[in-house]
Amino acid sequence: MSFTESLETVTGTKIRLMRGGKGAPLLFLHGASGASRWLPFMEKLSETHEVIVPEHPGFGASDNPEWLDNISDLAFFYLDVLDHLGLDKVHLVGTSIGGWLAAEIAIRNETKLGSLTVVAPAGIRVKGIRKGDVFMWSPEETARNLFHDQAFAEAMLAAPPPSKEGMEILLRNKLTSAKLAWEPRFLNPDLHKWLHRISVPTLIVWGDDDKAMPVGYAPAWRDLIPNSRLEIIENCGHLPQIEKADRFVELVNGFIGEVTR
Amino acid sequence: MKFYFMHLMPYADLDLSYDEKHNSAWVTLPNTYYDPKKGHQLYNRYLDELEYADQLGFDGICVNEHHSNAYGLMPIPGVMAGALARRTKNVKIAILGRALPLLNNPLTVAEEFAMVDNITGGRLIAGMVRGIGAEYHSWGVNPAFSHERFQEAHDLILQAWTQPGPSVFEGKHYNFDYVNVWPRVYQDNPHPPIWIPSQGSSETIEWAAHPDRKYTYLQTFASVSIVARYMKMYKDVAAGYGYEATEDQLGWSLPLYVAETDEIARREAKDHIEAFLQKFLRMPMEMLLPPGYTSVKSMVGAMSAKAGHAMKQTIDSVIEEGKFICGSPATVREKLEEYQAQIGFGHLLTLLQFGTLPAELTRKNMEIYSKEVMPYLRNVTARRTA
Numbered sequence: 001m002s003f004t005e006s007l008e009t010v011t012g013t014k015i016r017l018m019r020g021g022k023g024a025p026l027l028f029l030h031g032a033s034g035a036s037r038w039l040p041f042m043e044k045l046s047e048t049h050e051v052i053v054p055e056h057p058g059f060g061a062s063d064n065p066e067w068l069d070n071i072s073d074l075a076f077f078y079l080d081v082l083d084h085l086g087l088d089k090v091h092l093v094g095t096s097i098g099g100w101l102a103a104e105i106a107i108r109n110e111t112k113l114g115s116l117t118v119v120a121p122a123g124i125r126v127k128g129i130r131k132g133d134v135f136m137w138s139p140e141e142t143a144r145n146l147f148h149d150q151a152f153a154e155a156m157l158a159a160p161p162p163s164k165e166g167m168e169i170l171l172r173n174k175l176t177s178a179k180l181a182w183e184p185r186f187l188n189p190d191l192h193k194w195l196h197r198i199s200v201p202t203l204i205v206w207g208d209d210d211k212a213m214p215v216g217y218a219p220a221w222r223d224l225i226p227n228s229r230l231e232i233i234e235n236c237g238h239l240p241q242i243e244k245a246d247r248f249v250e251l252v253n254g255f256i257g258e259v260t261r
Numbered sequence: 262m263k264f265y266f267m268h269l270m271p272y273a274d275l276d277l278s279y280d281e282k283h284n285s286a287w288v289t290l291p292n293t294y295y296d297p298k299k300g301h302q303l304y305n306r307y308l309d310e311l312e313y314a315d316q317l318g319f320d321g322i323c324v325n326e327h328h329s330n331a332y333g334l335m336p337i338p339g340v341m342a343g344a345l346a347r348r349t350k351n352v353k354i355a356i357l358g359r360a361l362p363l364l365n366n367p368l369t370v371a372e373e374f375a376m377v378d379n380i381t382g383g384r385l386i387a388g389m390v391r392g393i394g395a396e397y398h399s400w401g402v403n404p405a406f407s408h409e410r411f412q413e414a415h416d417l418i419l420q421a422w423t424q425p426g427p428s429v430f431e432g433k434h435y436n437f438d439y440v441n442v443w444p445r446v447y448q449d450n451p452h453p454p455i456w457i458p459s460q461g462s463s464e465t466i467e468w469a470a471h472p473d474r475k476y477t478y479l480q481t482f483a484s485v486s487i488v489a490r491y492m493k494m495y496k497d498v499a500a501g502y503g504y505e506a507t508e509d510q511l512g513w514s515l516p517l518y519v520a521e522t523d524e525i526a527r528r529e530a531k532d533h534i535e536a537f538l539q540k541f542l543r544m545p546m547e548m549l550l551p552p553g554y555t556s557v558k559s560m561v562g563a564m565s566a567k568a569g570h571a572m573k574q575t576i577d578s579v580i581e582e583g584k585f586i587c588g589s590p591a592t593v594r595e596k597l598e599e600y601q602a603q604i605g606f607g608h609l610l611t612l613l614q615f616g617t618l619p620a621e622l623t624r625k626n627m628e629i630y631s632k633e634v635m636p637y638l639r640n641v642t643a644r645r646t647a
Binding site: 135136137138164167168171172174175176177178179182183184185 | 288397398401402403404405406545546547548551552553557558560561564565
């Protein structure tokens with residue numbers, strides 16, 4: 001695994017970054033469970049890209065700044081991050097809350113973006129399709145509901161309990177997720193009005209058996225973002241980048257290859 | 262020492278086998294378990310019990326606030342306080358809600374409390390709480406902002422009570438150009454007594470004990486060692502500010518059952534206190550402690566102590582821990598005298614109805630307690646402080 005870790009101070013807020021690989025820059029925005037480890041899909045993406053994985057403010061080892069109240073604050077902060085890192089034509093990839101965040105960034109300013117990939121993003125509402133209540137699920141229900149293939153859930157449940165520090169990070173991540181998404185639940189009521197402004201090529205990826213953010217949301221995203229394509233991965237839950245890492249990387253690489261040709 | 266009769270008004274007719282299908286009496290327990298005809302009977306029975314406490318010579322009666330559950334049927338406690346305001350003559354009426362962060366407009370609390378204070382000619386005690394974790398699910402309020410919403414709502418209510426209106430309030434969660442509550446509070450020197458019920462939190466204690474506030478800290482349902490620890494913390498914080506906390510600043514709320522003998526008391530209370538512990542209080546961690554409700558540090562502590570939480574509470578375990586006082590008048594007198602001498606609380610809030618405890622046993626409990634326990638403790642504590 002070849003990556004480096006650093007702490008960057010962006011407009012007064014310290015964030016932890018992991019980086020690896022060479023090529024066009026790809027900024028990955030994590031979901032509710034944070035990004036404390038360099039995962040196999042990151043390694044695979046880093047074969048063809050410079051992969052940059054920050055931990056959002058309020059998550060993991062990053063600062064928990066006073067100013068962070070909602071997803072809009074975080075989206076504007078990431079515009080500062082793009083400037084700070086001097087990124088241009090960056091491929092923005094976000095999953096779950098991170099997918100929501102990526103869309104919030106893109107509607108504000110997409111001039112530095114080369115493409116956008118959102119994976120089972122939160123952020124909009126389709127009336128009648130209820131999102132899973134991750135804040136009400138027990139740890140066991142969470143593990144079971146995140147994956148289609150229960151072997152992943154079993155592995156997660158069989159893992160030794162986290163250390164005190166690990167527990168603190170889990171709780172911080174959960175707290176910041178609540179800040180962003182408790183009420184209205186995983187929703188910015190205004191976001192759907194402005195998704196039409198996204199003009200960079202956009203890939204939407206969804207697992208067909210997603211119990212957190214049901215796949216019924218996927219067509220709504222496709223219809224709201226004009227220049228978008230939807231890929232549904234079969235036999236897959238809420239975390240395609242983990243559960244179907246190869247397929248996920250293949251889709252992202254294929255899409256980026258197409259749009260940068 | 263002052264004595265209060267506290268009620269939770271549980272839905273005592275709850276089908277206790279609900280837990281074969283549902284994991285809690287809160288948030289998600291279908292309200293089809295509630296029968297309004299039985300509810301009508303219960304509300305009126307419970308109000309009668311609170312009124313009876315006035316006749317029995319209690320210093321105060323307490324209502325409280327809980328939402329979407331079978332544990333307590335007082336989502337809008339002001340309705341109960343309003344009903345009691347006219348039917349009682351002497352007792353203080355403590356509203357131990359309101360759950361400030363759950364409300365979109367805290368000025369409704371300033372109004373509601375002021376109305377009760379006016380009707381009763383100053384018999385109101387104003388409780389301010391954050392609500393319990395489950396209510397952040399039921400009420401769709403973000404627990405991550407629970408503490409700051411509480412602070413801000415409190416500041417707004419205090420401003421409404423103590424500054425001539427109209428005044429301006431500029432906050433993060435609440436903003437008003439014309440804070441101008443009618444009626445003004447009856448107890449206007451400077452405002453009605455404020456009580457802060459808590460399950461125990463150092464942040465809350467530090468805040469309540471601050472010289473600008475000196476609010477009464479009320480420890481709810483906790484083992485006697487925890488009660489002692491938090492009350493000592495209050496006194497220490499006060500001493501750190503250079504003043505001595507009085508007994509008036511410390512209160513304890515707990516269920517109690519007194520009967521002719523220890524044996525009768527235990528036998529009569531057992532099923533009802535265990536229904537309270539095992540059925541009405543039942544909720545998973547995810548409901549009890551949503552993210553942000555307590556600090557990450559306290560959460561880590563709570564998670565590590567989870568094994569202890571999972572242990573089933575029984576009549577014996579809660580008597581042992583001093584969470585529940587149960588026995589003959591002599592036993593109850595002896596324990597309370599010892600705890601009071603040791604801890605130094607000035608307000609004792611007894612839950613003399615709990616869980617499924619029926620009307621006749623509740624009345625018997627109230628009568629024995631008010632005749633054989635209260636006067637004795639009044640005397641010994643008066644003698645000690647004299």
